Structures are given as structure tokens and as C-alpha cells.
Amino acid sequence: MKKNEEWSLTVERFADQGKVLAKVNGYVIFFKGAAPGDVVRVRTTKVKKNYAEAILLEILSPSPLRVSPVCSYFGTCGGCKWQHVAYEHQLTAKRESVADALAYTGGFQDIAVQPTIGMENPTFYRNKMEFSFSTQRWFTDAEIAEGQVIDRNFALGLHAPGRFDKVLDLEMCYLQSELSARIVNGIRQFAKQEQWLAWDTRKQNGFLRHVVIRQAWHTQDLMVNLVTYGYLPERMYLLATFFQDQFPEITTFVNTCNTGLAQTAYGESQHIIYGSGKIYDKIGDLTFEIAPTAFFQTNTSQAEKLYAVTRAFAELQRTDLIYDLYCGAGTISLFCAPHVQHVVGVELVEEAVANARVNAQLNNIHNTTFISGDMMRLFTPEFVRKHGKPDVLVVDPPRAGMHPKVVAQIAQLQPERWVYVSCNPMSQARELKELADLYAIEAVQPVDMFPHTHHTESVIKLRLRA
Numbered sequence: 001m002k003k004n005e006e007w008s009l010t011v012e013r014f015a016d017q018g019k020v021l022a023k024v025n026g027y028v029i030f031f032k033g034a035a036p037g038d039v040v041r042v043r044t045t046k047v048k049k050n051y052a053e054a055i056l057l058e059i060l061s062p063s064p065l066r067v068s069p070v071c072s073y074f075g076t077c078g079g080c081k082w083q084h085v086a087y088e089h090q091l092t093a094k095r096e097s098v099a100d101a102l103a104y105t106g107g108f109q110d111i112a113v114q115p116t117i118g119m120e121n122p123t124f125y126r127n128k129m130e131f132s133f134s135t136q137r138w139f140t141d142a143e144i145a146e147g148q149v150i151d152r153n154f155a156l157g158l159h160a161p162g163r164f165d166k167v168l169d170l171e172m173c174y175l176q177s178e179l180s181a182r183i184v185n186g187i188r189q190f191a192k193q194e195q196w197l198a199w200d201t202r203k204q205n206g207f208l209r210h211v212v213i214r215q216a217w218h219t220q221d222l223m224v225n226l227v228t229y230g231y232l233p234e235r236m237y238l239l240a241t242f243f244q245d246q247f248p249e250i251t252t253f254v255n256t257c258n259t260g261l262a263q264t265a266y267g268e269s270q271h272i273i274y275g276s277g278k279i280y281d282k283i284g285d286l287t288f289e290i291a292p293t294a295f296f297q298t299n300t301s302q303a304e305k306l307y308a309v310t311r312a313f314a315e316l317q318r319t320d321l322i323y324d325l326y327c328g329a330g331t332i333s334l335f336c337a338p339h340v341q342h343v344v345g346v347e348l349v350e351e352a353v354a355n356a357r358v359n360a361q362l363n364n365i366h367n368t369t370f371i372s373g374d375m376m377r378l379f380t381p382e383f384v385r386k387h388g389k390p391d392v393l394v395v396d397p398p399r400a401g402m403h404p405k406v407v408a409q410i411a412q413l414q415p416e417r418w419v420y421v422s423c424n425p426m427s428q429a430r431e432l433k434e435l436a437d438l439y440a441i442e443a444v445q446p447v448d449m450f451p452h453t454h455h456t457e458s459v460i461k462l463r464l465r466a
């Protein structure tokens, strides 16, 4: 096979990062934009020894697994790249990705992977969305075809895939709620009418940078956090009047000021314009306080299922000491704490640890200890001497997985029960391979935290071999 060759192929399956995979005489070709079962024409762009990459030129015959994407921005917006595939098949593909990682990366044969736990209604599932302002509006094909004269210098929505500067002006989004989309449209209209400028990432000037909407799943709380360059109180009070008039559903309005160059929703100061500056949501019986920058799982209803699986896999006993490593804001710790003697949570980000402590207090939970620090440095024999040897280990590391020193320390520590929660089945399988002589895999449960994306959460129950 050579570069720039055209091939007609049948797509076999989804591959890593939401790409698809097809084969020519056993040789693998990866490309984007198709669905398993599609017959396509592609052109190779990169040819390596074991695989090639290609671009999709044409769909010759669409797959029976295809469905019409619900969102009109599909294909232009990078948010929900799997909307063209039936949700049932998305769940199957996620289960396969976990099974493949265990078989091919982990070298584990004959491991039963349970069907992915999905959502009954896989739309409007996020409790937090961050929208960006831009002076460079990205147009959809339909907008270009319509050829209307549109304001190019102001957009509020989501970034076009791979573009830090261009933003798609979203009028509807199926990720958060219909109300959230209306609020975004209201802010856009108001800001344009008041002639407030959007932030220009190239010139580094302007006023409006981001809107973060946090909407509780189990309560009526809704926070709008407007991120601006500098604090202009009279403007904020004007916008507050507009919100109170048009969107009484907004329970609190916060203005974060970011005069830094980094285009983030964090800033050097925060002003509560009205309300308490926080929202409250529930996971199971627990209540969580969520401040503008607090850590919280973005899919509340699936987080409940994920934590229930994690807790069941841990087979908790009243006398147990649990280590919850990479604990974020301590949600798993707090979910398990009422059933055990003590939980020790470790997390890098101090603010998340502060959230964990607040939430422990809020729920009257007094048998948790949260420690902030880097697992690689903190997780030592001294740490274990100080806090005690755990009966159960729960780990939920970031995508890259655990540092080799942490894996080595687990091999030393050898807790009897271990639950490994991961958002990257490949790094999970790689690490479990290293400990395969010590730990047996007893159950594997994928959970879909992000419908219509390739992201897969995998929960694995492990037990120390006799």
C-alpha cells in the first residue's frame, strides 16, 4: 500500500479515539467520519509498516447501524462524534473496546466483559457546560450554503474541532438542557445588543470570554458563571436584571475575572452578583455543594451507577479501611464511607480536596481523611505506616493511568480487594498486565458516562490471588 492511493472498503469497527478501522488483506487502515458497516472510498494519507491512515472521500453504501443525528451541528461541532450511530451499538462498541484492551494490551484471555451500562435517554445529560465567546465565528456548511450576511465577529458556543480560536455559534445543544441553550441564546442576544465585545484570542483583547452553566440534576439549582476580562460591576448588574427578568430559573449568577492569557474559565477573582454563588446536587443519598470551579462528575445520573458498581465490587465490610486514590472531590470516598470504618482519599488538586472536606461535613460523614499531593511522591511505605494497610483499594486515575512507582507500591502493598475505575481501558489493561501474577480479574463493567462520544469508563474488580 502507498500514500495517496484510493481504496473501497467496508468499515469493520470503531477504533481508538473515535476513528474507524477497515482492513485490506489483514492490513489495517484508520480514518474518521464513518460508521461500522459503511462501505466507503478513502485515500491513504500516511502508510506505516503495520497500519495506514486515510481520509474519507465518500460513503458508497451506508451502514444499517447508522441513524440520523439529532443535532443539526453534527459533523461541524466536535461535541458528539458518534451521534450517527445507534445508541445500542455505541454501547456494544464500548464493551468491545474494553474487551479488546484486556485481550490485546493486557494479554488476558477469556475475560467476560458485562454489557455497558448506558442511559435510558442519552441526551441532555451533562450538569456542566462551558461555552466560549470568540471574534471568529465558525460557519456550518448549511450557513455557508444559505449565504446570508451574518455577523462574523461575534460567536458564543463550542469550539470547532481542533480550533482554539474559532467558535460555532450554537443555538441548540443536546448535551445539557433545552433551558441551558435558551440561556446561551439570551446572553448572546443581550451582549450583542449592548455591544460588548467578545474576546479575541489573537489580539488578546475584548471583554467576554466564557459562560459556564452548572445545572443540578436532582434540585432546581442553576448557576451561570460569566468569565470576563476584568470586572465591570455596572455591566454585571445590567445583565443580572436581564437574567432575573427573562430567566428566573437562574438561582445564582457569578462573574469570574480572567485577565490572563490562558483561555480558561478560571480567573484571579470571582464576584457573586446574586444568589449564593453555589449550587447543590445529589448523588444517591449524598448532597454535594458545587462552587463555580468545584470538581464534580458531569453526568450525575451515570455517576450514581458508576459509584454503585464500584461500591458493589469493593464488597465493603464494616471494619474495612479503604484507600480511594486519585479521589477528585471525594465522591467515591463519601459514597463508601457510611459502610466502612475509615476512608483515606488522595488527590493532587488542593481545591478538589477542599471540596471533599466540605462535602464530608455537609453529609455528616466523619470517617474520611483527605490528603492533597502527588500520588507518585505520597504513596510510600511511610504513608501506609501512617494511615494503615487498606483492606480495599479504589483507584480512579487520569487518562494516562498510574505512575509506575504507584503500580510498584500496589504490588508491595497487596490489599486483598481492589477496584480499578478507569476512563482509559488501554492504560488500565497495561497496568493490570504488570500485576497479573498477583491479582485475578473477577468482573469487568463498562459504564457509559459520555453518550455519543468514544469515551469509555471501565470498572474492574480484582482480588489478590491466594
Ligand SMILES: C[S@@+](CC[C@H](N)C(=O)[O-])C[C@H]1O[C@@H](n2cnc3c(N)ncnc32)[C@H](O)[C@@H]1O
Residues within 6 Å of the ligand: 296, 297, 326, 327, 328, 329, 330, 331, 332, 346, 347, 348, 349, 352, 373, 374, 375, 376, 396, 397, 398, 423
Ligand atoms: C478520573 S479523576 C477521579 C475522579 C473521582 N474519582 C470522581 O469520581 O470524581 C482523576 C483524578 O486524579 C487526579 N490526579 C491526577 N494526577 C494525580 C497525581 N499524580 N496524584 C494524585 N492525584 C492525581 C486528578 O486531579 C483527578 O481529580
